[in-house]
Amino acid sequence: MTAKLKGETREPPDIxxxxxxxxxxxxxxxxxxxxxxxxxxxxxxxxxxxxxxxVSIATVSMVVNQNPRISRxxxxxxxxxxxxxxxxxxxxxxxxxxxxxQVLAVILPxxxxxFADAYFGEILSGISDxxxxxxxxxxxxxxxxxxxxxxxxxxxxxxxxxxxxxxxGFNEKHGFLxxxxxxxxxxxxxxxxxxxxxYVHCDYRMGAKQAMxxxxxxxxxxxxxxxxxxxxxxxxDVLEVYTTELRNAGIExxxxxxxxxxxxxxxxxxxxxxxxHRDKDLTxxxxxxxxxxxxxxxxxxxxxxxxxQDISVxxxxxxQHLAYANPSLTTVHLPLYELGVxxxxxxxxxxxxxxxxxxxxxPTHLVLRESTSIVRTR
Amino acid sequence: MTAKLKGETREPPDIxxxxxxxxxxxxxxxxxxxxxxxxxxxxxxxxxxxxxxxVSIATVSMVVNQNPRISRxxxxxxxxxxxxxxxxxxxxxxxxxxxxxQVLAVILPxxxxxFADAYFGEILSGISDxxxxxxxxxxxxxxxxxxxxxxxxxxxxxxxxxxxxxxxGFNEKHGFLxxxxxxxxxxxxxxxxxxxxxYVHCDYRMGAKQAMxxxxxxxxxxxxxxxxxxxxxxxxDVLEVYTTELRNAGIExxxxxxxxxxxxxxxxxxxxxxxxHRDKDLTxxxxxxxxxxxxxxxxxxxxxxxxxQDISVxxxxxxQHLAYANPSLTTVHLPLYELGVxxxxxxxxxxxxxxxxxxxxxPTHLVLRESTSIVRTR
DNA sequence: GTTAACTGTTTAATCAGTTTAACAATCCAT
DNA sequence: ATGGATTGTTAAACTGATTAAACAGTTAAC
Numbered sequence: 001m002t003a004k005l006k007g008e009t010r011e012p013p014d015i016x017x018x019x020x021x022x023x024x025x026x027x028x029x030x031x032x033x034x035x036x037x038x039x040x041x042x043x044x045x046x047x048x049x050x051x052x053x054x055v056s057i058a059t060v061s062m063v064v065n066q067n068p069r070i071s072r073x074x075x076x077x078x079x080x081x082x083x084x085x086x087x088x089x090x091x092x093x094x095x096x097x098x099x100x101x102q103v104l105a106v107i108l109p110x111x112x113x114x115f116a117d118a119y120f121g122e123i124l125s126g127i128s129d130x131x132x133x134x135x136x137x138x139x140x141x142x143x144x145x146x147x148x149x150x151x152x153x154x155x156x157x158x159x160x161x162x163x164x165x166x167x168x169g170f171n172e173k174h175g176f177l178x179x180x181x182x183x184x185x186x187x188x189x190x191x192x193x194x195x196x197x198x199y200v201h202c203d204y205r206m207g208a209k210q211a212m213x214x215x216x217x218x219x220x221x222x223x224x225x226x227x228x229x230x231x232x233x234x235x236x237d238v239l240e241v242y243t244t245e246l247r248n249a250g251i252e253x254x255x256x257x258x259x260x261x262x263x264x265x266x267x268x269x270x271x272x273x274x275x276x277h278r279d280k281d282l283t284x285x286x287x288x289x290x291x292x293x294x295x296x297x298x299x300x301x302x303x304x305x306x307x308x309q310d311i312s313v314x315x316x317x318x319x320q321h322l323a324y325a326n327p328s329l330t331t332v333h334l335p336l337y338e339l340g341v342x343x344x345x346x347x348x349x350x351x352x353x354x355x356x357x358x359x360x361x362x363p364t365h366l367v368l369r370e371s372t373s374i375v376r377t378r
Numbered sequence: 379m380t381a382k383l384k385g386e387t388r389e390p391p392d393i394x395x396x397x398x399x400x401x402x403x404x405x406x407x408x409x410x411x412x413x414x415x416x417x418x419x420x421x422x423x424x425x426x427x428x429x430x431x432x433v434s435i436a437t438v439s440m441v442v443n444q445n446p447r448i449s450r451x452x453x454x455x456x457x458x459x460x461x462x463x464x465x466x467x468x469x470x471x472x473x474x475x476x477x478x479x480q481v482l483a484v485i486l487p488x489x490x491x492x493f494a495d496a497y498f499g500e501i502l503s504g505i506s507d508x509x510x511x512x513x514x515x516x517x518x519x520x521x522x523x524x525x526x527x528x529x530x531x532x533x534x535x536x537x538x539x540x541x542x543x544x545x546x547g548f549n550e551k552h553g554f555l556x557x558x559x560x561x562x563x564x565x566x567x568x569x570x571x572x573x574x575x576x577y578v579h580c581d582y583r584m585g586a587k588q589a590m591x592x593x594x595x596x597x598x599x600x601x602x603x604x605x606x607x608x609x610x611x612x613x614x615d616v617l618e619v620y621t622t623e624l625r626n627a628g629i630e631x632x633x634x635x636x637x638x639x640x641x642x643x644x645x646x647x648x649x650x651x652x653x654x655h656r657d658k659d660l661t662x663x664x665x666x667x668x669x670x671x672x673x674x675x676x677x678x679x680x681x682x683x684x685x686x687q688d689i690s691v692x693x694x695x696x697x698q699h700l701a702y703a704n705p706s707l708t709t710v711h712l713p714l715y716e717l718g719v720x721x722x723x724x725x726x727x728x729x730x731x732x733x734x735x736x737x738x739x740x741p742t743h744l745v746l747r748e749s750t751s752i753v754r755t756r
Numbered sequence: 757g758t759t760a761a762c763t764g765t766t767t768a769a770t771c772a773g774t775t776t777a778a779c780a781a782t783c784c785a786t
Numbered sequence: 787a788t789g790g791a792t793t794g795t796t797a798a799a800c801t802g803a804t805t806a807a808a809c810a811g812t813t814a815a816c
Binding site: 757758759760761762763764765766767768769770771772773774775776777778779780781782783784785786 | 787788789790791792793794795796797798799800801802803804805806807808809810811812813814815816
């Protein structure tokens, strides 16, 4: 009979409703000045503001959205009421009505330490900073097998959680990416198919060329390569440039000079083990990322090889706080922060329908430090 | 006159509306089988399902929410229609109506590398996993000064972005925390005031005791301490236990044995520098976290001190991949993943109104590795 | 001095759900 | 056969915003 009381509390739902599947600034605070518990502040809606200001809710909405059809006088008058009442528009209602959530999702690969990874972290910083500036919030998801199986990545759009998705650490092998083809999304630091998905990635070919030039100029001819994820287009870029540059220098490329290091520290160490035993004449190692390079250096040092005197090592990424490693690492600097910024920027442009398919490649540069030196003479 | 066309596209808003302030499973994909671009799938609403199933929208809603008032037969019949149509409830409408968003925010401190931090990463993993299981999404925010000044942390609730907030890496010095007092929130790995805020933290007193016991048992008597953030209650716990344990062992505590390492690698190195010059007789260092411990070891090794032969070092955190460091680090293991899980669990319970003020402390244990040894005899 | 164009505001429909109260239909006891 | 309790379903109100279309009041043009 009577309308539901405003502010009445209800029980929150215990389960997620997914319908489709039926299964399953530092300021010192004086604690004494803080009342132990306060009633939650009562919600002020657009109707309350409209009533108080003596206008319609449409007018309030237009003031909030800075619609130019509202006169200066009305704008000021209503804005004063808004400020005095502390009105904040309910974003759920805004999004329901406007069809835009102003939220983006970042999908990370299902690695145990994805959240603590320097590579992802740097990209995330860029994404987060730019998203904030563009007035967007960030949802973080991890694409575990179960997650994909349940179609949660599609729900992200279909249930209106987000306007767009940024995918980090995936490549063509990850079939779920093509499920997102029809929605706003961007693949970060890789590419996919031919004009199938939007992407932004670092120029791994340029980076590989810079690294190889460096090693060749230092006189190295027996150069090993610790790669990873050969199914990844950008990883293949590096491998291709590696072999091409060797050939161009008149060096015969040996299959035994290459090993998979799985992008990990341990993998890098294992690969260094393998490579140094397969060919004792290797004087340099090119590594697909810094983590593998560090693993390799650790292995080499522990097994009596001096770095760089016996073997030079070059990495990829230029992860922070590694300049302190001993020896410090010569590496290809990837503009990961900028990559995140660009990816976020492009995605939002796509959401706003302003641009066509995005395909951008960001330049790299070599950072020469202590893990490389002129080739040893026998 | 005519109703707006369904699926008609509108322009997304260019600005954030904040009213209050007027200022400012790997599967290979065959690309050829993918149509270049598809029309976005048309939205299916609860009304479409109701019509198709020949029931009211209330019934569909109750089926989706597994309301027991719906008969078995109706449930099955409607569920079939839901599945066949691929209906997914719009979460914005659900949340607007139900008053619960099923979204939690994680607020990180404004550090440059907060997203790539092993400490935060581990906690985040726990939070993320548990949030997923509880049917909640995660929003990630960084509390930059501007962010707090603009009251964005309060908007998180007031504009219905989230149901609750987890705060990582903050302490009593961070005044904005008290703004959140009246909303569901939990302070992670610290405490605040006396029953003012919910919190879960590791038992730093226990950890400090374990570390000191170890060092004292190894015969050390001149033990230095590299602390950080002395305004933090948990950091003070460690300092207090450190001094108490020394006194209990009949050792006079010297002010010159303590230095602030700012929780960073460089800070740890600088503190080690300071401490070893202030007192050449120090045989052990207790460090507030692993990063400082590593910085200290790096400094010590580079300056001719052998670790552990000359100086033993104990850390705090037990960050992954550090077991490989040389020497590997003896450290107090903090159950950070479990901390994240517990924090998330408790927060959701609070949101559901099931429990009172949360104040939980998780046990630690010492991991003995190579950076500690029996005290050197002169 | 009408008519047309422009301004600023409001009305009402819409977004897509949840929930309360009412209602119809069946069941059991009187 | 009548009344009350029980069960399953629906109508309608409600969540809090946006926006197209209508409308009233001025001003400009013919």
